[in-house]
Amino acid sequence: MEDGTRQTKLHHSLITVIALVAFIFPCVVLWGVDPQIPLLLGCAAGCLVAKAIGYRWEEISNGIIFGIHNALEALLILLLIGSLVGVWISCGTVPTIIYYGLKIISARYFLPAAFIVCALISLAIGSWGTIGTIGLGFMGIGMALELPAGLVAGAVLSGAYVGEVLSPLSDATNLVAAVVSRDVFKLARSMAKVVVPVVVVTAAAFYMLGLPYASAGSDAVEQSIEPLLGALKGMFVISPAALLPLVAVLAAVLLRLPAIPAMFIGSVAGILQGVLLQHQPLPVLLQSCFSGFVSETGNASLDTLLTAGGLDSMMYSVSMIMIAMGFGGMMQATGQMDALVRPLMRHVKSKAGLVVLTTVTCVGVNGLLPDQYLALSLPGQMYQPEYERRGIDPVLLGNVLSAGGATTSCMIPWNTCGTYAAGILGVTALSYGKYCLLGFLMPLGMIVYAVIAGIREKRRAKKEKTA
Secondary structure (H helix, E strand, C coil): CCCEEECCCCCHHHHHHHHHHHHHHHHHCCCCCCCCCHHHHHHHHHHHHHHCCCCHHHHHHHHHHHHHHHHCCCHHHHHHHHHHHHHHHHHHHHHHHHHHHHHCCCCCCHHHHHHHHHHHHHHHHHHHHHHHHHHHHHHHHHHHHCCCCCHHHHHHHHHHHHHHHHHCCCCCHHHHHHHHCCHHHHHHHHHHHHHHHHHHHHHHHHHHHHHHCCCCCCCCHHHHHHHHHHHHHCCCCCCHHHHHHHHHHHHHHHCCCCCHHHHHHHHHHHHHHHHHCCCHHHHCCCCHHHHHHHCCCHHHHHCCCCCCCCCHHHHHHHHHHHHHHHHHHHHHHHCCCHHHHHHHCCCCCCCCHHHHHHHHHHHHHHHCCCCCCHHHHHHHHHHHHHHHHCCCCCHHHHHHHHHHHCHHHHHCCCCHHHHHHHHHHHCHHHHHHHHHHHHHHHHHHHHHHHHHHHHHHHHHHHHHCCC
16 A cells, blocks of 8 residues: 555556556567566566555565455366366267257358357357357358458457357456456346347348348358268267256356356266266266367367367466456555556546446557457456445446457457457458457447446436435
8 A cells, every 4th residue: 555655656657557568569469479478577567666666575466466366266267167168078068059050050141140150159168269160160151152251250250259258158257257356157147238139239230231142052051061060960969968068057047156166067067968978988078177178070170179178278368367467466556556547537427437438448458458368357457446436336347348358359450369360260350340240339338238227327316315
């Protein structure tokens, strides 16, 4: 905490932020270094600034540890998610979701179907896994149908990021839950109020955008999908019964069980189903909890899609979240976060204004510190005290972070998500950006939701005064 002999001012915070940008931008954008390293360097710069202000190392390190401590539950959930995904592939749950999702594809409804299928798959394996596997397959089908590459990529990315903001299995959702100190299932339920109408509008918009190309034949679609369907049926027992582990987790959510026991129940249900339905050896299923599932069908696309999961696969996300939360904890403990927020809050009076400011900050961080994790964690840690001071539920902050930070990351060419998507799909962010409808509609939908909520609160307050 600050005392009378030391005052953290805006220029102190700006030194840390500028140093962080100076480290991250060339490392991530120019040299392809993973963001953990430049973020560590930025954290070191912030510590030096704090020492110059007058903070003792014990105060600085306690802030770092406190920030990481706030993320421990989310990190444990992420590890359980890795185990769950590995088991769910082994037991046929994820393959069944993919199989039934692909069956709904037709040429006439290709764009909305690609969006919806990618959304469904992303709920189980995340956005990057969806983009690099089934998303890449949709790009090939779209090319065969002579659709613009940017339009197809926009549908794929819009669908892939539905899971990023809605699924309790998403590392982004769990990071947000750690930042705002709320249960991940509560965040997902609250986010659904905005996501569901946005998904409906987005699907309708892609249908309209696809109408000029609807006359294309369905042969290209069937020829592209049939090998995947055949390989899935040849490797797994595809049946509605394979969805029982998913039903078990949904039941746990409806019963409002905490995330950790719910994930554990899903993993146990997957292990039992793998033994009974897929006839997988128990040791193989248990090993998939740690190292994930390795597909060896001979179909390159399918093998890439299904080789995933495992506790070990989450270590990249765990390390990134630990460093980001430690950096935020250091900034808060040394007053640098508050020094950044104070000037911004002077002109923000309403809840809707605060939501707009948070959204703009998330997009700005995505551009300046080009990584989705930082666009979720830093604005969350910046504005959480202000949300609490105004009596605003932190769940709303979590929803705003997801809407503004996650869905817009792939639209920025130099962001880690943007470079990954462009590299995998073979389309520049400038080409697909205008078609990433989810990235436009989710922040807008969140702002509209906040405005409506604010109006309702004012009306409720007036009724209470007149009553």
